Amino acid sequence: MYLLFCSAGERVEHEYNLGHVMMLLLESSASSCHRFQSTSVHGLAVRNVSPAEIRTENGVLGRRTERLTEYFEILGGNRLSGHVSISGAKNSALAVLAGALCSEQELNLQMIPDLHDIHSMVQVLQSVGAKVKRSGADVTVDASEISSLEPCSEASGKLRASFFVIGALLGRKGQAVVPLPGGCDIGARPIDLHVRGLRALGAQVDVRQGKVYATALNGKRLTGGRFHLDFPSVGATETLMMAAALADGETVLSNVAREPEVIDLAQFLISCGAKIVGLGTSTLAIQGVEKLHGTDYRIIPDRIETGTFLIAAAITRSSISMSPALPHHLAAVTEKLQQIGCKIQQPSSDSLLISPGRGLSSTSVTTSPHPGFPTDLQPQFMTLMTTCTGRSVIEETVFEGRMRHVEQLRKLGAKVMVNKSVAVVYGRDQGSHLRGVPVTATDLRAGAALVLAGLAADGTTHVEGISHIDRGYELFDHKLRLLGARIERRATLPVELMTL
Numbered sequence: 001m002y003l004l005f006c007s008a009g010e011r012v013e014h015e016y017n018l019g020h021v022m023m024l025l026l027e028s029s030a031s032s033c034h035r036f037q038s039t040s041v042h043g044l045a046v047r048n049v050s051p052a053e054i055r056t057e058n059g060v061l062g063r064r065t066e067r068l069t070e071y072f073e074i075l076g077g078n079r080l081s082g083h084v085s086i087s088g089a090k091n092s093a094l095a096v097l098a099g100a101l102c103s104e105q106e107l108n109l110q111m112i113p114d115l116h117d118i119h120s121m122v123q124v125l126q127s128v129g130a131k132v133k134r135s136g137a138d139v140t141v142d143a144s145e146i147s148s149l150e151p152c153s154e155a156s157g158k159l160r161a162s163f164f165v166i167g168a169l170l171g172r173k174g175q176a177v178v179p180l181p182g183g184c185d186i187g188a189r190p191i192d193l194h195v196r197g198l199r200a201l202g203a204q205v206d207v208r209q210g211k212v213y214a215t216a217l218n219g220k221r222l223t224g225g226r227f228h229l230d231f232p233s234v235g236a237t238e239t240l241m242m243a244a245a246l247a248d249g250e251t252v253l254s255n256v257a258r259e260p261e262v263i264d265l266a267q268f269l270i271s272c273g274a275k276i277v278g279l280g281t282s283t284l285a286i287q288g289v290e291k292l293h294g295t296d297y298r299i300i301p302d303r304i305e306t307g308t309f310l311i312a313a314a315i316t317r318s319s320i321s322m323s324p325a326l327p328h329h330l331a332a333v334t335e336k337l338q339q340i341g342c343k344i345q346q347p348s349s350d351s352l353l354i355s356p357g358r359g360l361s362s363t364s365v366t367t368s369p370h371p372g373f374p375t376d377l378q379p380q381f382m383t384l385m386t387t388c389t390g391r392s393v394i395e396e397t398v399f400e401g402r403m404r405h406v407e408q409l410r411k412l413g414a415k416v417m418v419n420k421s422v423a424v425v426y427g428r429d430q431g432s433h434l435r436g437v438p439v440t441a442t443d444l445r446a447g448a449a450l451v452l453a454g455l456a457a458d459g460t461t462h463v464e465g466i467s468h469i470d471r472g473y474e475l476f477d478h479k480l481r482l483l484g485a486r487i488e489r490r491a492t493l494p495v496e497l498m499t500l
């Protein structure tokens with residue numbers, strides 16, 4: 001007999017809630033949702049719900065067919081209040097972990113966030129022989145022995161920063177075979193500047209079958225050289241800085257990226273004995289040294305996480321404070337928030353306090369390399385603009401494919417018109433009205449933007465695809481809950497229904 005009469009689209013889902021298993025049965029015949037205690041499904045006692053099987057007293061009811069997927073359920077309309085602790089910067093931590101391969105001695109790193117991207121990066125380091133240990137936010141890396149010059153493809157393919165190890169391996173060992181990276185799907189994201197820069201330091205570099213093969217000309221050490229970046233690429237600047245730190249002679253890199261994370265990597269390398277001058281300017285001069293030594297290094301707070309929480313406060317018209325936060329890393333963002341009507345204060349040198357003004361109004365934003373408005377906050381800021389009055393114009397100049405959140409925002413009721421890289425965002429008095437519906441995160445910051453939209457929307461928003469968010473925000477839902485947001489992490493377990 002059929003235990004459940006199912007047709008296409010029917011799903012059995014279950015949720016874990018502090019060890020208490022709840023069954024959520026979605027019936028295709030009636031589109032409404034029914035909740036059951038774990039004791040009964042259609043009158044049959046449920047004996048066991050494991051990640052693989054759902055059993056009743058009569059036998060197996062369903063079998064897992066796909067990976068368990070998680071989503072956020074957000075009930076909008078709540079004000080936030082209180083204080084949020086900001087984690088260490090993802091993009092600093094990733095670059096510093098890559099840079100750890102330059103050093104022959106143990107390193108103690110502090111403020112390393114616990115994120116999926118960091119886990120993948122640790123796997124990349126371990127795959128070439130580094131020993132990595134974590135205790136809370138402290139991570140020690142011992143890369144004294146490099147046992148392989150070819151990092152694991154699977155881990156490397158999960159994030160962009162995995163590619164940056166090419167600079168460290170080539171600088172230290174004169175050879176590397178590095179898989180092409182992954183990362184957010186926000187444009188073509190070539191690696192030509194990395195490759196051309198490494199060639200300028202005397203490496204022979206070939207790209208074939210998804211891997212980059214690089215060798216110093218004499219097979220041992222790179223030689224200092226001059227390289228001008230056509231665009232101030234964050235990753236290429238970091239790759240080349242690591243490579244040049246261990247090259248013979250002086251390297252001069254011009255038109256480099258000036259993002260705080262690039263400066264953080266430079267400061268970390270300097271603390272290991274590298275000789276780099278010009279930090280914060282667009283030209284870096286790097287005198288190569290024989291080897292790098294150990295250090296204790298604390299990375300900077302995450303300015304993108306800070307900016308996301310500032311926007312969370314603005315979109316819910318709330319007052320919250322946050323620390324550690326370095327206001328000068330976020331000047332372009334706080335300036336825009338003040339321009340639209342938010343009040344921002346700096347209670348101490350490493351904290352920020354935001355309160356909403358009477359009404360928030362439209363503005364125009366153009367993303368650009370630091371110190372410009374960061375592309376990594378563009379989707380979140382666009383979401384905020386849909387709740388303000390007036391019509392805003394947002395131009396994305398860094399990544400040609402970073403408008404994928406628009407389609408999802410439209411599902412939530414946002415009125416946004418896009419022409420190539422320019423979006424016209426209509427505010428709440430111009431046709432945008434956010435109402436909760438299911439939406440899907442297409443990348444990390446798009447996901448954060450949808451969560452923010454959910455906080456402001458009427459009703460309940462489901463954000464799927466939250467593995468993207470877990471790549472880059474530490475305890476995002478937990479931190480929002482502490483501020484008073486109604487957001488829950490739920491799990492869906494698609495199962496194939498069985499006959500008994």
Ligand SMILES: CC(=O)N[C@H]1[C@@H](OP(=O)(O)OP(=O)(O)OC[C@H]2O[C@@H](n3ccc(=O)[nH]c3=O)[C@H](O)[C@@H]2O)O[C@H](CO)[C@@H](O)[C@@H]1O
Nearest residue numbers: 091160161189190191192193194231233234235376398399
């Ligand atoms: C792990 C990490 O740190 N990620 C950040 C880093 O990414 P990432 O280092 O990948 O970003 P880049 O600064 O390199 O990219 C900026 C622009 O340069 C182009 N480009 C880049 C390299 C290259 O060889 N050729 C080329 O044309 C890219 O396609 C893009 O259009 O900086 C971006 C810009 O601030 C941020 O959004 C990412 O969060």
Ligand SMILES: C=C(OP(=O)(O)O)C(=O)O
Nearest residue numbers: 160161183184376444445
């Ligand atoms: C684009 C981002 O990350 P990645 O470069 O790792 O894809 C980001 O942090 O927003």
